[in-house]
Amino acid sequence: MSQTSPNNDASANRTLTIKNKHGMHARPAALLIKLAGQFKSDITIEKDGTKVSACSIMGLLTLELYHGSEIIICAQGPDANEALDAIADLINRKFDEE
Amino acid sequence: MSILEISVEQFYEAARDVCGLEIVAGAKHMQRVIREGAINRPGLALTGFFQHFPKRRVQVIGLAENSYLNSLPPDQRKERLGELFRRRIPCVVLTRNRHALPELLECAAEFNIPILKSPLITNRFINDATLAIENLAAPSIKYQGTMIALRGIGVLMEGAPGIGKSETALALIERGHSLVSDDLTVLRRDSTGAIIGSAGDMTRYHMEIRGLGIIHVPSLFGVASMRREMKLDLVVRLEHFNPEHSYDRTGLVSQTETLLGVEVPAVTIPVAAGRDIAHVIEVAALNQKLKQLGHDAAKELDEKLVQTLTRRVRA
Numbered sequence: 035m036s037q038t039s040p041n042n043d044a045s046a047n048r049t050l051t052i053k054n055k056h057g058m059h060a061r062p063a064a065l066l067i068k069l070a071g072q073f074k075s076d077i078t079i080e081k082d083g084t085k086v087s088a089c090s091i092m093g094l095l096t097l098e099l100y101h102g103s104e105i106i107i108c109a110q111g112p113d114a115n116e117a118l119d120a121i122a123d124l125i126n127r128k129f130d131e132e
Numbered sequence: 133m134s135i136l137e138i139s140v141e142q143f144y145e146a147a148r149d150v151c152g153l154e155i156v157a158g159a160k161h162m163q164r165v166i167r168e169g170a171i172n173r174p175g176l177a178l179t180g181f182f183q184h185f186p187k188r189r190v191q192v193i194g195l196a197e198n199s200y201l202n203s204l205p206p207d208q209r210k211e212r213l214g215e216l217f218r219r220r221i222p223c224v225v226l227t228r229n230r231h232a233l234p235e236l237l238e239c240a241a242e243f244n245i246p247i248l249k250s251p252l253i254t255n256r257f258i259n260d261a262t263l264a265i266e267n268l269a270a271p272s273i274k275y276q277g278t279m280i281a282l283r284g285i286g287v288l289m290e291g292a293p294g295i296g297k298s299e300t301a302l303a304l305i306e307r308g309h310s311l312v313s314d315d316l317t318v319l320r321r322d323s324t325g326a327i328i329g330s331a332g333d334m335t336r337y338h339m340e341i342r343g344l345g346i347i348h349v350p351s352l353f354g355v356a357s358m359r360r361e362m363k364l365d366l367v368v369r370l371e372h373f374n375p376e377h378s379y380d381r382t383g384l385v386s387q388t389e390t391l392l393g394v395e396v397p398a399v400t401i402p403v404a405a406g407r408d409i410a411h412v413i414e415v416a417a418l419n420q421k422l423k424q425l426g427h428d429a430a431k432e433l434d435e436k437l438v439q440t441l442t443r444r445v446r447a
Binding site for chain 2: 057058060068102
């Protein structure tokens with residue numbers, strides 16, 4: 035994911051803040067994984083230097099993302115920007131929880 | 133009491149083994165219909181009291197009824213039995229293998245009503261016969277699926293032909309679990325609302341493995357590899373892995389399958405090359421058992437997470 039891909043796929047980063055009250059518990063994690071799985075790009079989530087795949091539920095839960103946590107989302111692939119837009123939207127919508 | 137329609141013949145066939153039933157008289161009239169799923173001891177009726185007499189039920193003449201009839205003078209005995217038979221009862225069963233009184237046989241012939249007998253004592257007969265009638269009356273369906281008894285958990289595997297239900301069943305049998313039915317399972321809903329699975333009488337103990345044909349499971353794997361019937365606890369849907377389809381990743385969303393009006397917990401397992409499906413099903417069954425005991429791992433972890441993450445915010 036961090037290594038350069040053979041084709042000239044775009045790579046994009048975005049810093050976001052978790053906004054829902056209960057943070058990244060199982061339901062939001064499942065929503066995020068479902069969304070991330072719809073894109074061709076490799077997507078990772080990073081917090082305090084720990085980077086996990088956006089397709090790993092155990093990885094996401096291990097990050098212990100709570101309300102106010104800052105994360106860096108990185109997407110690499112042909113639809114990197116669309117992926118980041120969609121994920122940013124989901125997080126900013128507070129995972130439709132509140 | 134629910135209305136049903138079971139012929140005396142069907143009842144006889146179903147209860148013959150458990151109750152040791154034999155036909156004493158009226159073998160030609162076995163098509164008479166039992167319309168209520170209970171057994172009646174016609175003590176009061178024999179004294180001549182017929183209010184609320186449940187004439188649609190199987191009538192049992194046990195020790196007490198027989199002694200009472202014997203205590204009557206023959207003409208009165210004939211008259212009382214006539215009153216009973218005139219009400220078009222489905223059949224009469226004599227328990228403890230009592231000989232039929234001549235008056236009883238006369239009535240049976242006159243009213244075309246079969247007489248059966250059983251070696252059991254009356255109470256025992258009533259219990260076993262009621263259960264037999266209940267099973268006959270239980271709603272049932274034939275269902276495309278393979279059923280396994282897995283450490284006390286009944287698992288029904290369903291999925292498109294060729295997805296590997298039988299092969300998975302074979303792998304589970306090799307791990308010490310028991311086969312209930314291969315490919316076609318008879319499901320019935322018992323009086324408690326549980327779904328009970330069993331194999332069809334003809335195919336019981338057999339399964340078909342593509343490339344091998346039909347095999348006899350207990351000959352190959354021993355008697356413990358078969359189970360006659362099993363309560364259904366979990367439906368496992370096997371499907372070809374579809375990258376477009378999003379599979380449940382948390383287990384928080386509970387799936388069910390409605391069978392005979394009963395909601396049965398279900399899981400969908402994607403089959404992909406290299407996955408040990410038998411092992412996944414074993415774990416699914418154990419996890420279901422844990423849930424039945426009140427432990428839902430996904431829910432508990434989620435609650436713990438919500439608690440921890442919410443506390444972090446306040447800190």
